[in-house]
Amino acid sequence: xxxxxxxxxxxxxxxxxxxxxxxxxxxxxxxxxxxxxxxxxxxxxxxxxxxxxxxxxxxxxxxxxxxxxxxxxxxxxxxxxxxxxxxxxxxxxxxxxxxxxxxxxxxxxxxxxxxxxxxxxxxxxxxxxxxxxxxxxxxxxxxxxxxxxxxxxxxxxxxxxx
Amino acid sequence: xxxxxxxxxxxxxxxxxxxxxxxxxxxxxxxxxxxxxxxxxxxxxxxxxxxxxxxxxxxxxxxxxxxxxxxxxxxxxxxxxxxxxxxxxxxxxxxxxxxxxxxxxxxxxxxxxxxxxxxxxxxxxxxxxxxxxxxxxxxxxxxxxxxxxxxxxxxxxxxxxxxxxxxxxxxxxxxxxxxxxxxxxxxxxxxxxxxxxxxxxxxxxxxxxxxxxxxxxxxxxxxxxxxxxxxxxxxxxxxxxxxxxxxxxxxxxxxxxxxxxxxxxxxxxxxxxxxxxxxxxxxxxxxxxxxxxxxxxxxxxxxxxxxxxxxxxxxxxxxxxxxxxxxxxxxxxxxxxxxxxxxxxxxxxxxxxxxxxxxxxxxxxxxxxxxxxxxxxxxxxxxxxxxxxxxxxxxxxxxxxxxxxxxxxxxxxxxxxxxxxxxxxxxxxxxxxxxxxxxxxxxxxxxxxxxxxxxxxxxxxxxxxxxxxxxxxxxxxxxxxxxxxxxxxxxxxxxxxxxxxxxxxxxxxxxxxxxxxxxxxxxxxxxxxxxxxxxxxxxxxxxxxxxxxxxxxxxxxxxxx
Numbered sequence: 130x131x132x133x134x135x136x137x138x139x140x141x142x143x144x145x146x147x148x149x150x151x152x153x154x155x156x157x158x159x160x161x162x163x164x165x166x167x168x169x170x171x172x173x174x175x176x177x178x179x180x181x182x183x184x185x186x187x188x189x190x191x192x193x194x195x196x197x198x199x200x201x202x203x204x205x206x207x208x209x210x211x212x213x214x215x216x217x218x219x220x221x222x223x224x225x226x227x228x229x230x231x232x233x234x235x236x237x238x239x240x241x242x243x244x245x246x247x248x249x250x251x252x253x254x255x256x257x258x259x260x261x262x263x264x265x266x267x268x269x270x271x272x273x274x275x276x277x278x279x280x281x282x283x284x285x286x287x288x289x290x291x
Numbered sequence: 292x293x294x295x296x297x298x299x300x301x302x303x304x305x306x307x308x309x310x311x312x313x314x315x316x317x318x319x320x321x322x323x324x325x326x327x328x329x330x331x332x333x334x335x336x337x338x339x340x341x342x343x344x345x346x347x348x349x350x351x352x353x354x355x356x357x358x359x360x361x362x363x364x365x366x367x368x369x370x371x372x373x374x375x376x377x378x379x380x381x382x383x384x385x386x387x388x389x390x391x392x393x394x395x396x397x398x399x400x401x402x403x404x405x406x407x408x409x410x411x412x413x414x415x416x417x418x419x420x421x422x423x424x425x426x427x428x429x430x431x432x433x434x435x436x437x438x439x440x441x442x443x444x445x446x447x448x449x450x451x452x453x454x455x456x457x458x459x460x461x462x463x464x465x466x467x468x469x470x471x472x473x474x475x476x477x478x479x480x481x482x483x484x485x486x487x488x489x490x491x492x493x494x495x496x497x498x499x500x501x502x503x504x505x506x507x508x509x510x511x512x513x514x515x516x517x518x519x520x521x522x523x524x525x526x527x528x529x530x531x532x533x534x535x536x537x538x539x540x541x542x543x544x545x546x547x548x549x550x551x552x553x554x555x556x557x558x559x560x561x562x563x564x565x566x567x568x569x570x571x572x573x574x575x576x577x578x579x580x581x582x583x584x585x586x587x588x589x590x591x592x593x594x595x596x597x598x599x600x601x602x603x604x605x606x607x608x609x610x611x612x613x614x615x616x617x618x619x620x621x622x623x624x625x626x627x628x629x630x631x632x633x634x635x636x637x638x639x640x641x642x643x644x645x646x647x648x649x650x651x652x653x654x655x656x657x658x659x660x661x662x663x664x665x666x667x668x669x670x671x672x673x674x675x676x677x678x679x680x681x682x683x684x685x686x687x688x689x690x691x692x693x694x695x696x697x698x699x700x701x702x703x704x705x706x707x708x709x710x711x712x713x714x715x716x717x718x719x720x721x722x723x724x725x726x727x728x729x730x731x732x733x734x735x736x737x738x739x740x741x742x743x744x745x746x747x748x749x750x751x752x753x754x755x756x757x758x759x760x761x762x763x764x765x766x767x768x769x770x771x772x773x774x775x776x777x778x779x780x781x782x783x784x785x786x787x788x789x790x791x792x793x794x795x796x797x798x799x800x801x802x803x804x805x806x807x808x809x810x811x812x813x814x815x816x817x818x819x820x821x822x823x824x825x826x827x828x829x830x831x832x833x834x835x836x837x838x839x840x841x842x843x844x845x846x847x848x849x850x851x852x
Contacts, residue, residue, distance in 0.1 A: 146409075
């Protein structure tokens, strides 16, 4: 898996400055963050960071070890080593001329997404899914004219063994 | 009884056994200094905050304990950054306490405010901003624990002024228990079993030891291994003193300015036992040619060191001392004495390398810097604690002084920080008043923190400074000579102060000579004086450090003269 996508699930102390330590580690050592999601977990003292990065095996090994070395990092799980589920949320504001509206709504339906805001000239659509699904949806909508997109980046959890 | 934050800090420092602080007062720490005056903790007043950190570093290394420094907010804090970065690269346990503006002003660009926690995040092992006085005692305890455990390193505590004045009851946990920090000390026994069988089979083994041996106080165990299994030893710059520099199994330092035999041994060995090292680029040269015929075993407490620069066959995560203790035990059980493969040919080859290509220089009419170091070694009988600046002086100090015990060679290895030697010598002298402490310096480096001579005089710390004065920034000049067709761009120090008068102006003593026949007597006189002394040796201007492996070349591609 040369330079493959790696999804890391990092449990950290929920304290000021922790994200900066992690971001600083990546910039200081020349690694790249593809996406990053942070929020409190069920325990208010800890947060989960879902971080997507790329690199060869050696670099990923270093990234994991370097993350582990940070005092505020409690655990680092490489989800790509196991089975996992991932989702990303995107909000897509799209030009919606009367002639296109029916087609857009059909696509929204096909992709099981939702229109959450309607204006004279636009729809805002909410969609969740994995990276592939979002990519496909955005490609389909592109010809209509996308005004703006906001995406969360991947969040993920390991699958429980069946 | 309620105490002020400043008093709590002092109490917490006392609990950690702190005897000496290197520091410099200022507005944000005035309350702390007031509380300090009510304790028996000694304070060494440096002349620049960079000096305070290097001194704490030198203290930590000479004493094998955590060093402490205390500075004010803003410029006081920023001036510590170089020292912190140096300690971080060399894994030296120090705790840096910085003052901060009151919490209500943080983020307001207040007078003497900087975000020192933000600035030092990448060059500390960990750092803290204490925003609640109830966290202070616990934070100090945690800081000392983190600084001194696992792979040691500097930890910074930033304390806002209002925290030092407000009051609370002193409360610190008995024991620090961090769920997110739990260094591995004990090695994996299965991995060690592999190491034992590799040692059993090796015909040309070499031990490559580093600073980790000194930090974990494992010199005895290292010697035991080398003596029992009859394995020659080389060390990195940071490892000098881990193995006796006068022992027949000693190869000398390896790397860019390593000995011929050390570098050749690395190239030819069939087993490399790398213990407490991180395979710095100055050690490995071209990595694909490094120990290419060998099985490599790597012992380090920091998992990130393993497979970082060099791929190894048997990684062992663990403390050097714990690992070597265990390894020695297993070897003695499994390989009875005298039952090792015959290493005579290997040892003979190494002796031959030593004979044909020793470290050498030619002393004629002008003093050779190597000669000064050799004579210093003889005059001090190898018993001095040596600190160095950075550059040629540092390499000659590593090559021509022989270190028989750990904690006797103190240098800025990873960061290569000029201006390190004098303040580090002050710290080392404070830690070891019984020892002779000598800073080996160049005329360039010594000018970077020369103000600390006043600190040495004020605190009666009789450090000796040996200046190898060649009128150049010698190491850069050497590179310019060898790789830039002698275009000496900006490396000639056309003006330097009169170091003898300078010493006198500082209340110290100065000597100077340019005559080889006076070197010994000046060293003897200087060392006999119980005061800080500068000995200024006017040496050969264009002497180079050899052997030299040009950057990016294999270790075997040494320039010998």
